[in-house]
Amino acid sequence: MTRSVYITKSAAFLPGEPIGNDRMEAVLGRVGDQPSRARRLVLRSNKIEQRYYAIDPETGAKTHTNAQLTAEAIRALDIDLDSLDLLSCGTSMADQVLPNHASMVQGELGLPALEVMASSGVCLAGVSALKYGYASVLSGLAETAVATGSECASSILTADNFSAEIESRVQALETNPEIAFEKDFLRWMLSDGAGALALSATPGDGVSLKIEWIDMLSYSGEMETCMYCGGSKQEDGSLKGWTAMTQAERAAESAFSIKQDVKLLNANVIHYTVEKPLAEIAEKRALKPDDVDWFLPHYSSDFFRKRVMEGLEKIGFVIPYEKWFTNLYSRGNTGSASIFIMLDELLRSGDLEPGQTVLCWVPESGRFSAGYMLLTVTQETS
CATH class of the missing domain: 3.40.47.10 (Thiolase/Chalcone synthase)
Structure with a gap:
């Protein structure tokens, strides 16, 4: 079984x-x-x-x-x-x-x-x-x-x-x-x-979410570091880690602050977290845009909202905005917690119906990775 x-x-x-x-x-x-x-x-x-x-x-x-x-x-x-x-x-x-x-x-x-x-x-x-x-x-x-x-x-x-x-x-x-x-x-x-x-x-009592699959892809083998902490990015694009830095370098770079290479981010984030991985995963999973009832995108800023849609359009996987759900604006960007906090709010909203599907997207700009998962709404009745 x-x-x-x-x-x-x-x-x-x-x-x-x-x-x-x-x-x-x-x-x-x-x-x-x-x-x-x-x-x-x-x-x-x-x-x-x-x-x-x-x-x-x-x-x-x-x-x-x-x-x-x-x-x-x-x-x-x-x-x-x-x-x-x-x-x-x-x-x-x-x-x-x-x-x-x-x-x-x-x-x-x-x-x-x-x-x-x-x-x-x-x-x-x-x-x-x-x-x-x-x-x-x-x-x-x-x-x-x-x-x-x-x-x-x-x-x-x-x-x-x-x-x-x-x-x-x-x-x-x-x-x-x-x-x-x-x-x-x-x-x-x-x-x-x-x-x-x-x-x-x-399944639990009431509404549950059946996990159909969770796929993650990392492109660190072809991309340099973009978002980092505990290190210093060098002119050649390599990352000098905390253990290799001198005390003076650690102090000057505020080594334990989080940093982002914005030029690298803007040039690559949509390609490596939307276009490339979703095209591959959709083919692997035989997933079509019409199969998706809810789309939970973890974008870190409204700046990327339109760009995510442009990436979806480029690979022919358009999910209309009316299917999108985010609480970024009221809950903030909580990084790895964001998709959990989004799912919790959606589950408590009362808007989910049995049989509906929820596609979640989580990008990571550390060295460019992406995670997708598909959930199906189920409901047990007493």
């Missing part, structure tokens, strides 16, 4: 109160005691209206670690955690180099002995964790699993993580807005949050 895997419950946790655009810099702090020249330009492009930070806006104190954010999302699933077989957690930046993130989440929850797995990377870290959980249940190695995606980006976005020289590098924003992407851009793009999905070989 062929097994199936279902997402039976979902939950999300967003810390604190929503922070509007006019309060961001007060919470994150000013670099060099000067207001950012990039902030308004970046916000005008991404169109994010509010986001959440694990920071007390009055005191500036940290309210949650990444592991604590993840634990809160898992608690909100309201399931019997003591009977879990597997905890699979993905994040871009754990609270520490080791132990791994999943071990720390298990510790926060006080769970009894079980298998834990942590995936790293950028936005695909959450999808990787979900695929591990899916594959484990599908194979019969586990009966129940929880998969998570989480980010606590604010821990490295506050002003004390940036040297004052960063502001001088964005002085030319009025004439060349793309300069902002490399240094100041991501401060106004990323935010905090966590999502959790409960997986089982049997």
Whole structure:
């Protein structure tokens, strides 16, 4: 008998109160005691209206670690955690180099002995964790699993993580807005949050999502690094990692800030995350645009919305905007947690109908990768 895997419950946790655009810099702090020249330009492009930070806006104190954010999302699933077989957690930046993130989440929850797995990377870290959980249940190695995606980006976005020289590098924003992407851009793009999905070989009560497949493709063998942290990109395009850098280089480069090669991003992101992988996956899976009822795209900024559609048009896989669902503008860009937080909101919306399909797309600009998954809505009635 062929097994199936279902997402039976979902939950999300967003810390604190929503922070509007006019309060961001007060919470994150000013670099060099000067207001950012990039902030308004970046916000005008991404169109994010509010986001959440694990920071007390009055005191500036940290309210949650990444592991604590993840634990809160898992608690909100309201399931019997003591009977879990597997905890699979993905994040871009754990609270520490080791132990791994999943071990720390298990510790926060006080769970009894079980298998834990942590995936790293950028936005695909959450999808990787979900695929591990899916594959484990599908194979019969586990009966129940929880998969998570989480980010606590604010821990490295506050002003004390940036040297004052960063502001001088964005002085030319009025004439060349793309300069902002490399240094100041991501401060106004990323935010905090966590999502959790409960997986089982049997559907749950009410609406569940059957996982049809999860496919991921990486193009790191042909592309250089684009988004990175803990290193310094060299003139020849290579990445000099933290362990190879001198203490002076680490300080000068603010090595543990997140950086993006915007020229490389804009020239390649749609080709390597939409056109190339989706064309291959659609052929492999015999997937057609008319097969898709809901499209959940994890684009990081409204700037890419039109460009994603152009990429879909180029490969003849047009999904009309009325089928798209995103909560980027109200929940912010939470990286590897974003697709979990989107799925949770869609599941709770009441808009899903049995038999409908949900196509999820998660791009990763680290060294250009893409993840796609197809889900089918099921509903158990008593």
